[in-house]
Amino acid sequence: MTSTNSANTNAQPTFPNSYAEAQKIGVFRAFSKTPVLALDSYINGGKAVSTPSGKIEIYSLSMAQKGKDWIFNPNVKGDYITAIPMYQPTWDGYEDEDTKDDYPLQLAGYHTKGRTHSSYHNVPWLREAAEDAVWMNPTDALGRGLRSGDKVQMWNERGTVELPVRITPRVAPGVVALGQGAWYQPDIARIGRSGHPIDVGGCINTLTRYQPSPLAKGNPQHTNRVQIVKA
Amino acid sequence: MKMTQQTQYGFYFDSSKCTGCKTCHIACKDRMTGLVRAKDDVMNNGVANLPGIIWRRVYEYGGGNWSQNVDGSFEQNVFAYYMSIGCNHCSEPVCVKACPTGAMHKRREDGLVQVATELCIGCESCARACPYDAPQLDIERKVMTKCDGCSDRLAEGKKPICVDSCPLRALDFDTMDNLRAKYGEGDGHIAPLPSPSITSPNLIIKANRNGQPVGGSGQLLNPAEV
Numbered sequence: 048m049t050s051t052n053s054a055n056t057n058a059q060p061t062f063p064n065s066y067a068e069a070q071k072i073g074v075f076r077a078f079s080k081t082p083v084l085a086l087d088s089y090i091n092g093g094k095a096v097s098t099p100s101g102k103i104e105i106y107s108l109s110m111a112q113k114g115k116d117w118i119f120n121p122n123v124k125g126d127y128i129t130a131i132p133m134y135q136p137t138w139d140g141y142e143d144e145d146t147k148d149d150y151p152l153q154l155a156g157y158h159t160k161g162r163t164h165s166s167y168h169n170v171p172w173l174r175e176a177a178e179d180a181v182w183m184n185p186t187d188a189l190g191r192g193l194r195s196g197d198k199v200q201m202w203n204e205r206g207t208v209e210l211p212v213r214i215t216p217r218v219a220p221g222v223v224a225l226g227q228g229a230w231y232q233p234d235i236a237r238i239g240r241s242g243h244p245i246d247v248g249g250c251i252n253t254l255t256r257y258q259p260s261p262l263a264k265g266n267p268q269h270t271n272r273v274q275i276v277k278a
Numbered sequence: 279m280k281m282t283q284q285t286q287y288g289f290y291f292d293s294s295k296c297t298g299c300k301t302c303h304i305a306c307k308d309r310m311t312g313l314v315r316a317k318d319d320v321m322n323n324g325v326a327n328l329p330g331i332i333w334r335r336v337y338e339y340g341g342g343n344w345s346q347n348v349d350g351s352f353e354q355n356v357f358a359y360y361m362s363i364g365c366n367h368c369s370e371p372v373c374v375k376a377c378p379t380g381a382m383h384k385r386r387e388d389g390l391v392q393v394a395t396e397l398c399i400g401c402e403s404c405a406r407a408c409p410y411d412a413p414q415l416d417i418e419r420k421v422m423t424k425c426d427g428c429s430d431r432l433a434e435g436k437k438p439i440c441v442d443s444c445p446l447r448a449l450d451f452d453t454m455d456n457l458r459a460k461y462g463e464g465d466g467h468i469a470p471l472p473s474p475s476i477t478s479p480n481l482i483i484k485a486n487r488n489g490q491p492v493g494g495s496g497q498l499l500n501p502a503e504v
Binding site for chain 1: 298299300304327328332336340342344499500501502503
């Protein structure tokens with residue numbers, strides 16, 4: 048039981064004894080009496096933080112070590128780690144000359160409120176409540192003759208997706224945005240401009256390169272250059 | 279005909295708090311299960327999709343422009359905010375006036391506007407009349423449905439499910455007398471709401487800081503979601 052678990056002994060507010068009691072209480076509210084200070088033990092308590100120097104590092108020794116020891120691909124633009132925070136031009140980035148002519152739009156992924164990553168994509172109520180459309184600035188839409196709700200095809204050399212477009216000033220010119228996590232659904236009867244079956248599910252991974260990011264080795268869903276036309 | 283009404287319920291909505299998360303929209307839809315599909319075997323078949331029946335809608339309203347400087351950088355004055363709207367249980371309900379059968383009615387005891395489903399012929403006159411899009415057609419049963427003010431929950435001393443579900447506490451519901459005592463008259467209605475002079479809605483609005491006047495220069499940004 049949660050209330051008898053020793054890890055919850057000092058929990059505030061105290062844990063209920065049963066599910067029935069939790070239901071009766073309803074929403075739990077707790078207000079901190081004092082402001083919480085980040086790194087309080089370091090700032091006021093004199094304790095070391097978990098860096099090699101024990102201090103807050105602007106030049107990170109551990110990042111410098113990783114940048115030196117890890118193996119990077121010199122043919123992948125931006126595949127390196129630096130000891131100080133800096134802007135790293137990358138493949139499929141804003142300055143990438145190799146892709147900017149064929150794929151003039153930068154595509155960023157974001158967390159849509161209609162899912163948790165890919166979980167709950169199958170819930171019809173959520174699909175109705177949060178439209179899975181690619182966001183585009185009115186400036187970019189004008190040149191392509193697009194209106195909100197139009198079905199578009201978006202592609203790069205890795206794949207093609209087909210989905211509605213939402214024209215909105217909430218995204219910058221030259222940039223389009225698509226909520227990540229939609230389920231891949233290839234229409235094998237139709238081959239897109241990329242030479243792949245058209246993904247009518249609108250999954251951003253269809254357009255994303257299989258190239259782990261330099262430090263986190265994450266899926267680079269925010270690093271895609273694409274072109275968009277009316278479907 | 280002037281009705282002698284004891285009480286008038288209404289909503290309060292704080293657009294400065296709303297993040298557009300749509301928990302109210304989904305919680306409302308969740309309550310419909312067993313209500314508009316009373317005989318559904320939810321345990322074995324899951325819940326009905328109830329396509330297009332959205333009693334509480336969250337409107338995303340925005341505007342502003344981008345302009346490019348000579349050095350290639352951009353300037354912008356973009357804004358956006360959300361409006362969560364169900365039914366305002368109006369004092370001059372145009373849906374009631376438009377209904378040819380008397381199915382759409384305003385309750386004397388609490389001012390809630392509800393549909394007597396057995397009288398409804400699904401002609402959609404109420405939906406065409408309502409400037410808030412509150413009446414929502416159930417295409418499977420071919421009858422109109424709408425926000426019923428959670429009158430079953432009110433009878434249990436609870437607030438409507440949208441109010442209780444809101445993680446930002448942006449919604450409230452009570453008698454208009456109590457709401458006015460708590461919030462005053464609010465900031466007046468803002469876009470994309472229509473002018474309150476059409477139906478005398480029972481809805482007090484606290485405006486978002488970007489709130490635009492009714493008929494403002496922005497636009498509805500999520501037409502597919504409402």
